[in-house]
Amino acid sequence: MVAVIPDLAGYVARRSRTRVLEGALRQCGEAGLEISKPVLGKFARQPNSGIHLATVLSAAAGVMRQDQRSAHAWLTRSWGAAPDIALDALFTIGPDALLINQDQFLSQATRMVESESCTSDNSLYGTVGSGMLVHKLTKIDRTSMVTAGDAPQRRSAFLYRSSIIGAILASGDVDVSRSYSACVKVSPLLQRNELWSIASYSSDLAQSTDFSIPSTTTLSDTVSIILHDLENMNEAYVHYLVTSAIPAVLAHDNGFGTAKPRLAQTLKCRLDDGIEDRGVRAACVALITAIS
DSSP: OTTTSTTHHHHHHHHHHHHHHHHHHHHHHHHTOOBOHHHHHHHHTSTTOHHHHHHHHHHHHHHHTTOHHHHHHHHHHTOSTTTHHHHHHHHOOSTTOSBTTHHHHHHHHHHHHHHTTTOOOOSHHHHHHHHHHHHHHHHTTOSOOOOGGGOSSHHHHHHHHHHHHHHHHHHOOHHHHHHHHHHHHTOHHHHHHHHHHHHHHTTSSOOOTTOOOOTTOOOHHHHHHHHHHHHHSOHHHHHHIIIIIHHHHHHHOTTGGGTHHHHHHHHHHHHHHOOOOHHHHHHHHHHHHHHO
16 A cells, blocks of 8 residues: 555655654653753754654653663664764754753763763673763763773773764864874774774764674765865864874775875865964875875
8 A cells, every 4th residue: 555655655654753753752751851842843844854853862861761771772873974963962052952951961961971981881882872972971071081091992992982082073172183093003993993983973884783894895975074074174173084084994995985086185175274283284294195
C-alpha cells in the first residue's frame, strides 16, 4: 500500500519522526527539563531536523536522570556534522538556548563527567558519549581540560582530543593546539584517534565497536569539512587542522581525496586574508611546501 498510494511513504515517515520527537519531549518533561518552544519550533521547521532533535533531547533526558548508559547511547548517535547543530543548542547560552532551565542540565552534565573520571569503559558508547560531554562542556568552560598524560588508551585519547577541540573553539588559544600537535606527532594512538574522529564525524567512516579504519575508506566529506573550516574558523583551529588533522588525512590518503591543489589554494587564500600568529603562518607555509 505504501508503494501504491502517492506520498503515503512520505506521510508515514513524517508521522514516525513526529512520534519519536513526541516521545523524546515526554522523556524530557519527566526528567524535569523545560524546553523553549520558540527554539524548538525553529529547529523543527528545518529539513530533516526532527530526528536529530529527538536524539539530542533523549540524550539530555538521560543526563538529567544520571543514566549513563542511555545518555551515552543517545550522545553517540548525535556524533556527526548533521546532528551537531541540534546538540549545540543544548549547551548554547542565551536566547538560542533549547533548554529553559539550562543551568540544571549543565550541572547534571558536569556531574556525569566528574563521575566518569575514573572509569575505563572503552566501549563505543562509553567512549564517544563521554567525549561529547567533555567537548561541549569544555567549549563553554564548564569543566577542566583533559591532559595528554590522561590519554594512554582509546577512551582517554578520544576524551583528550574532545577536550582540546572544545578549548580551541572556546579560547582561540594557539598554544593549546601546539601542545596537542606535539603529542599527536609522537603518539600512534593519538594519530589513529585523530583520523577516526574526523572521518566518523563527517560520516565518511561508519562507527564500529572496534574503532577500525579500513584502508579503503574514502574521505570526501572529511576533506570538504576541513576546507570549509580552513576558510572560516579561528587561527588556533587552523593551526590544529594544519598540524594535526590534515597530516592524519594525508597519512591515510596522500591525494587528499584528489583535492590537494584545492587544499594548497585554500591555505594560500587564508594567508592572503591575514593570519596574525607567526607560528600559524609558518605552519601553513610549511604544509603548502610539503604538498606542492
